[in-house]
Amino acid sequence: MTNDMALLQEQFRANPYAYFDQFRDNPIETVDFLGFRTNVATGYKEVEAILKDPRFIREWRKVAPSEQVIEPPKRVQPVVYLMTNMMLFRDAPDHTRLRSLVNKAFTPRMVERLRPQIEETADDLIERMKQNNEHELIRDFSYYLPVVVIAELIGVPREDREYFRKWADAFVRFIDFDADYERMEMVADDIRDSAEYFRSLIQKRRVDPREDLISGLIQVEEAGDSLNEDEMVATCLLLMIAGHETTVNLITNGFYLLMKHPEQLALLKADPSLVPNAVEETLRYEPPVLFTSRIASDDMEMFGKELKKSQEVMVLLGAANRDPRVFNDSNTFDITRKNIKHLSFASGPHFCLGAPLARLEGQIALEKLVTRLQNPTLLQEPEWRDNIIFRGFKTLHINAGVI
Ligand code: HEM
Incomplete structure (x- = not known):
């Protein structure tokens, strides 16, 4: 990466929303976006419209001029093939x-049935935090x-969960905005290992089915030809x-955000019924x-x-969420904000399949943290991770008593 690019990315990570604001003059603009010439959409109305419009698709290879479609390096090819079996990168x-096969497991009703298990897991984790007043919140909770969940x-058996940290990280690096073939080759073997892991787990479940999603998908496969094994592997990996x-x-x-806005934290402590709204905000x-x-x-x-035809538009969800035409004081964090219709789960056919689960987990987690951690303070200002598309901290060191 050139120094200029590194500097741009640093600026972006520090405040992506200010970065997006430069592109608000036109509904869709052709711009230099983090060092690449491309089109961007920033407005709420435009972002939503593009995501819902069937003329906008995901399968670039289907419409790109053949001279532009270059075969990736050999080591990268199996991963590209794996991704072509993920619903996220497919069109109707x-x-x-692919989506309808797993959709049933993620409806709000099915997900609500997981509530007791999620609450118990959250309580267990917080119980363990009692041993100490200093916590790294990501690692500990x-x-x-x-x-x-x-x-x-x-x-996925309990003892195998640890592998996924590395594999998920490899995948995110592979699909990130600035990933080039060199980076893709570096992480390709890890992603291949993760696919092989699921292939062998599927073999085990064929002979010894359980009450889980893999066994459910195997039943679907064996009942007809609506899902093959490669698609099963890709689906499990995508969900994981x-x-x-x-x-x-x-x-x-x-x-x-709550720690940085103590008045909002106080509001939430006083009225936990605000938790769902705090999650949306x-x-x-x-x-x-x-x-x-x-x-x-x-x-x-x-x-x-x-x-x-075949041109790309970057659909800036984070910019749409702060569109001043839609949200009053859009740069203010306000957990009492009414009717928060953000686009963080996207919209249209690819609307996040896991949204009900993510919401439930987010609500339970925030509710437990707010009620059980006493006087939380930041031990140091956290650093954002190196990714561009995914927004999260490397670590979050806090001090808090636990009740
Ligand atoms: C706060 C948490 C989450 C956020 C912000 C989020 C965000 C998103 C977004 C923006 C998309 C659409 C991407 C696009 O259209 O290009 C998406 C799709 C998807 N998400 Fe999530 N997600 C979250 C949690 C989850 C969870 C927990 C699961 C599964 C257990 C999940 C499974 C999926 C799947 C399978 C898709 C692809 C849907 C499709 O292509 O039809 N997500 N998610």
């Missing part, structure tokens, strides 16, 4: 088919809660990674996924902007 009809749901890289940051970012103000992208499937005009 395959997207619809925010990381484990979503990871334990998603692993249990998929059917989503469970690792997002909700952890929702919980940590939320508690950090955290999602709006500091979204774990800052942006995504879409491809124009054809030549078109959108909000007065001419786009050519």
Whole structure:
């Protein structure tokens, strides 16, 4: 990475929202975005419209001129293939088919059934924090809660969970905005290992089924041809990674924001019924996924902007959430804000499948932390992780008594 690029990224991490603000003059602008020439959409209305418009797709290879489609290096190819089996990177009809197979496990009703288990896990983790007044909140709490829950749901044995920290990190590096082939090659082996892990777990469940999502997917596969083994592997991995890289940051970012805004923390302590709203405001103000992208499937005009077939638009969720035309005092963190319709879970066909689970986990986590940690203070100002798309801290060191 050049020095200029490193400097840009540092500026971006310090305040991505101020960075996005430079691009608010037009609904869709062609700009230098973190060192790359591309199109960006910042406004709430525009971001939502693009995400809902079927003319915007994810499968670039389907519409790109053949001379632009270059085969990736050999080591990277299996990972690219793995990703083509993930619903997140597919369009209808395959997207619809893959999503509908797991959708049932993530409806608000199904997720609500996990409440007792999530509460118990949160209580256990907080109980362990009693041993000490100094805590690294991610290591001691925010990381484990979503990871334990998603692993249990998929059917990953307890003793294997540790592998995923490295694998999820490798995946996020692979798909990050500035990933080049050199970086992709560096992490490709880890991602391949994670896929092999699921392939062998699927083999075990074929002979010894349990009450878990893997066994459910195997039943679907064996009942017909709607899902093959590669798609099963990709689906499990996508869910596991989503469970690792997002909700952890929702919980940590939320508690950090409350500590930085003691008047908001006091409001929440006095009235815990504000917890769901505090979670929504955290999602709006500091979204774990800052942006995504879409491809124009054809030549078109959108909000007065001419786009050519296969051109990309960066869809800036974090900017839409702070659109001053939609949110009053959009740069103010206010847990009593009414009707918070953020776009942090995106919109349209790819709307986050795990949103009900993430919300429930976020609510339980914040409620427990706020009621059981006494006089929390920051031991040091935390550092943001090196990623661009995913927004979360490396560590969060705090001091707090535990009741
Ligand atoms: C606060 C936590 C979370 C945030 C902010 C978040 C955010 C997002 C966003 C923005 C997308 C859409 C990306 C795009 O359209 O390009 C998405 C998709 C997705 N999320 Fe989440 N997510 C969270 C938690 C979870 C959890 C816990 C799971 C699963 C257990 C999950 C599973 C998924 C899946 C499977 C998709 C792909 C859906 C599709 O392509 O149809 N997410 N998420």
